[in-house]
Amino acid sequence: AQSVTQLGSHVSVSEGALVLLRCNYSSSVPPYLFWYVQYPNQGLQLLLKYTSAATLVKGINGFEAEFKKSETSFHLTKPSAHMSDAAEYFCAVSGLNTGNQFYFGTGTSLTVIP
Amino acid sequence: NAGVTQTPKFQVLKTGQSMTLQCAQDMNHNSMYWYRQDPGMGLRLIYYSASEGTTDKGEVPNGYNVSRLNKREFSLRLESAAPSQTSVYFCAIHVGLMNTEAFFGQGTRLTVV
Numbered sequence A: 001a002q003s004v005t006q007l008g009s010h011v012s013v014s015e016g017a018l019v020l021l022r023c024n025y026s027s028s029v030p031p032y033l034f035w036y037v038q039y040p041n042q043g044l045q046l047l048l049k050y051t052s053a054a055t056l057v058k059g060i061n062g063f064e065a066e067f068k069k070s071e072t073s074f075h076l077t078k079p080s081a082h083m084s085d086a087a088e089y090f091c092a093v094s095g096l097n098t099g100n101q102f103y104f105g106t107g108t109s110l111t112v113i114p
Numbered sequence B: 001n002a003g004v005t006q007t008p009k010f011q012v013l014k015t016g017q018s019m020t021l022q023c024a025q026d027m028n029h030n031s032m033y034w035y036r037q038d039p040g041m042g043l044r045l046i047y048y049s050a051s052e053g054t055t056d057k058g059e060v061p062n063g064y065n066v067s068r069l070n071k072r073e074f075s076l077r078l079e080s081a082a083p084s085q086t087s088v089y090f091c092a093i094h095v096g097l098m099n100t101e102a103f104f105g106q107g108t109r110l111t112v113v
Helices: none
Strands: A003-005 A010-014 A019-021 A024-026 A032-038 A044-050 A056-058 A064-068 A073-078 A087-094 A108-113 B004-007 B010-013 B019-025 B032-038 B042-049 B065-068 B074-078 B087-095 B101-104 B108-112
Touching: A003 A087, A010 A019, A019 A108, A024 A073, A032 A064, A032 A073, A032 B101, A044 A056, A044 A064, A044 A073, A044 B101, A073 A087, B004 B087, B019 B032, B019 B087, B019 B108, B032 B074, B042 B065, B042 B074, B074 B087
Parallel strands: A010 A108, B010 B108
Antiparallel strands: A003 A024, A019 A073, A032 A044, A032 A087, A056 A064, A064 A073, A087 A108, B004 B019, B019 B074, B032 B042, B032 B087, B065 B074, B087 B101, B087 B108
């Protein structure tokens, strides 16, 4: 069965510090991988996605993620946190192994400390 | 969000009441999905419709029914609401070859008391 694990349900960083949100997936076939962001009382917005092209994927708002097949990981990073980055972040997977369904991680709440 | 509209945005129900959550999309896509979001559990799929006239169960279908009225609309019905159905509900469309992206509505925040 497909699964996505996000380590750390809450992450706090200082403004200007590195943001690192972790995501690991389980799949015998390379999947499609996604990061979504959810601001309070809003729907989910796509940050970036990996669909078997370049392993380093750049997204909106300065975020990027690297697909590492050997580690089955797709961690999200941003060099310098901004107050506006405070939100809930979800890693998701889809693809042939999932019958093209999306499976979401449990989410990581990012707090940015001024 | 990206042409997916949900109504209502907020709803409070008493246990045993029924209601229908509405979802409409103007992106002309075949597949539509209903998810529920609960703290610490991410989003879980309730039902989906791969195309007009078809519906299938997802991970957590119990207590819900759906109707794919036409290509634009996909409704979720709670026949007899229970407190365990207190949640935020999202409608989504999956687009692209191999469903490589999902667009979400703004969500319906449902409280069952």
